[in-house]
Amino acid sequence: MELTRGPLVVHAGAGSGKTRVITRRVAYAAATGAQDARHALVVTFTDRAAREMEARLRALGVPGVAASTFHAAALRQLSHFWPQVSSRPFPRILASKLPLVAPLSRALPGGYRFRPAKDLADEIEWAKVRRLAPATYQADPLVAAGRSGPLPPALFATFWRDYERAKDRAGAIDFEDMLARTLELIGSNDAVAARVRARYRWFTVDEFQDTNALGYAVLLAWLGERLELCVVGDEDQTIYSFTGATSAYLREFAARFPDAREVTLSRNYRSSPQVLDLANRLLASEGRAKRLVAMQDGGPAPGIHAFATAEAELAALVREVCRHLGEGIAPSEVAVLVRTNAQLVSLEAALAAAGIGYQVVGAGFYARPEVRQVIAELRRAGLRPVAAESDEPTSARLLARAEAVIEHVVAADAAEETAAGEDARQREASGQTLRAIAAAFVAAHPEADLGAFADDLSARAAEEGSTRGAGGVELLTFHRAKGLEWDAVLLPGLEEGTLPIRQALADPEALAEERRLLYVGLTRARRVLWLGWAHQRAGQTGRESARQRSRFLGALAPPPARRVSATRPDPRVPARRRAPGSATPSAGAPARRGGRHASAVASIPGASSPSGIEAPPEADVRLAAALRAWRRERAQLDGVPAYVVFPDATLAALVAIRPADIATLAGVRGFGPSRVQHYGPEIVELIRDAG
Numbered sequence: 292m293e294l295t296r297g298p299l300v301v302h303a304g305a306g307s308g309k310t311r312v313i314t315r316r317v318a319y320a321a322a323t324g325a326q327d328a329r330h331a332l333v334v335t336f337t338d339r340a341a342r343e344m345e346a347r348l349r350a351l352g353v354p355g356v357a358a359s360t361f362h363a364a365a366l367r368q369l370s371h372f373w374p375q376v377s378s379r380p381f382p383r384i385l386a387s388k389l390p391l392v393a394p395l396s397r398a399l400p401g402g403y404r405f406r407p408a409k410d411l412a413d414e415i416e417w418a419k420v421r422r423l424a425p426a427t428y429q430a431d432p433l434v435a436a437g438r439s440g441p442l443p444p445a446l447f448a449t450f451w452r453d454y455e456r457a458k459d460r461a462g463a464i465d466f467e468d469m470l471a472r473t474l475e476l477i478g479s480n481d482a483v484a485a486r487v488r489a490r491y492r493w494f495t496v497d498e499f500q501d502t503n504a505l506g507y508a509v510l511l512a513w514l515g516e517r518l519e520l521c522v523v524g525d526e527d528q529t530i531y532s533f534t535g536a537t538s539a540y541l542r543e544f545a546a547r548f549p550d551a552r553e554v555t556l557s558r559n560y561r562s563s564p565q566v567l568d569l570a571n572r573l574l575a576s577e578g579r580a581k582r583l584v585a586m587q588d589g590g591p592a593p594g595i596h597a598f599a600t601a602e603a604e605l606a607a608l609v610r611e612v613c614r615h616l617g618e619g620i621a622p623s624e625v626a627v628l629v630r631t632n633a634q635l636v637s638l639e640a641a642l643a644a645a646g647i648g649y650q651v652v653g654a655g656f657y658a659r660p661e662v663r664q665v666i667a668e669l670r671r672a673g674l675r676p677v678a679a680e681s682d683e684p685t686s687a688r689l690l691a692r693a694e695a696v697i698e699h700v701v702a703a704d705a706a707e708e709t710a711a712g713e714d715a716r717q718r719e720a721s722g723q724t725l726r727a728i729a730a731a732f733v734a735a736h737p738e739a740d741l742g743a744f745a746d747d748l749s750a751r752a753a754e755e756g757s758t759r760g761a762g763g764v765e766l767l768t769f770h771r772a773k774g775l776e777w778d779a780v781l782l783p784g785l786e787e788g789t790l791p792i793r794q795a796l797a798d799p800e801a802l803a804e805e806r807r808l809l810y811v812g813l814t815r816a817r818r819v820l821w822l823g824w825a826h827q828r829a830g831q832t833g834r835e836s837a838r839q840r841s842r843f844l845g846a847l848a849p850p851p852a853r854r855v856s857a858t859r860p861d862p863r864v865p866a867r868r869r870a871p872g873s874a875t876p877s878a879g880a881p882a883r884r885g886g887r888h889a890s891a892v893a894s895i896p897g898a899s900s901p902s903g904i905e906a907p908p909e910a911d912v913r914l915a916a917a918l919r920a921w922r923r924e925r926a927q928l929d930g931v932p933a934y935v936v937f938p939d940a941t942l943a944a945l946v947a948i949r950p951a952d953i954a955t956l957a958g959v960r961g962f963g964p965s966r967v968q969h970y971g972p973e974i975v976e977l978i979r980d981a982g
Contacts, residue, residue: 306561
């Protein structure tokens, strides 16, 4: 990159090597004397990206370049000049707004006190990065137009004032204050402004489409009247608008800087032509002419799979992961991306049941605050004496007490009025999983107490910590996947109401962002791409309902030729009886036989190639239906809920692994000694009969 002077905007498509372009441009400018590396600042949006930039620049022989986030650079300036402008001690940095927001939320009037503290903290952040204040919040065009916030605008403005007062009393500042106070300092003190601008004279900003109004204002303050600015970004990867980020500054850069030069990077060095074909189709579906050009060799055709039920989808996903691991792909090069954190719960359980190591990018299930709180509450409740009860069996009393503790914790910040919030959805999903775990524990240990159940959960947490070791299959949301890449990427749950998420269905701008989320997901894959959705899936209440495939899939493949039945084989698909562990290879995949990692996929007649809608193998459909029917009958005989016999994640693992004997069955996570003793012979016989 030889353009080293003046304003420059680089439109960098996914996988086009933008980090290489940025670092090579900086190194070239330093080597030719066009710029002094000591006065250069490379701005990134994550600390990880900043470290990568600095490491690459050192490798290129340019060790003196500063690379940091907006917040880190602003904090250095603010703390350096603070003694010159204030006699007060430098404020401490709040790691989170929640310790101040939570007590204030409990003082809100009426039902508003049940609003999750996280939703209130997020709204403060959204308003501050838009450079609003409590006095101007209600007049903001989006707020005035009826934007959905956690509180009525007037009430939120009052709440926000209370938060600012509490923060000042605590002698603290939050992350947004780092930028706002730095901006105020530069704007109000000419001497400070001159010194800052003398230190940094040549700027490069990565991921510029993620810039918000506050960050952009700080950037302009650093720049002053100079034009030495290069910005790099991709408007099609703008996925953080909920935080106030906007691609408008990228799209309008040439208008803001009339002498700006524009460069477009469209060659993709990451993904196969087959993967990029899907990504390009998605862009074309909204009238875009942009196309990424593949520079890698061809790979397997991506598959879009339709399943009768969520359990069938989960079983197929586990089987697909096993197939890739068996073919030699490293576990850390396999990723499963989902739209919400709540979707991670069933994935964790299914992979653990199949004995597959994994790591959650973020926090695992047992590390979640509500789960840790449940364990603590169970211990406290287990120490309290239990009043004499009826002649109910001990197991029933234990299950009732455990469920009461779980419900108390999960519902604490998830009242009915807030059920639509992401925080509430995740808590409820955690509650569902904990209730299933409790039922399974009680079935296996009918004479135990709450303390023993808490010990069991703690042991599971420790096991999760070891199972989630480095090198495992990676589980994460689309948002966390930004900037990452893997050899194989699996995208389950691509249904209306999930992706696009339900809250976006009536908002064209929100729908466009959901499409960009899928685009980001598609372009994370180097060679293998797997997409799935289910006709039936249980909601938050546990009740199954019909689902429709995501509207975005219509741009990638034609509608399915038929609907998959969970109970009746399609006469057009010949039934195949197969031995346990045998496999029918999918298109483009080598056949593997005789192992628990085998995979089978049957294509729906009439589906297009290479991306036609595909169904699970009929043998899997029959087995899943047979297991569900047997579980329902056994639960009625035993007088327990169906999930006490075994939960859905265990059902999916049974379909994927197909244990042919008691020893193999005992190795399935979730099928402990008690279940093996009570149900083992029947399950093994059922699996053999299902073929």
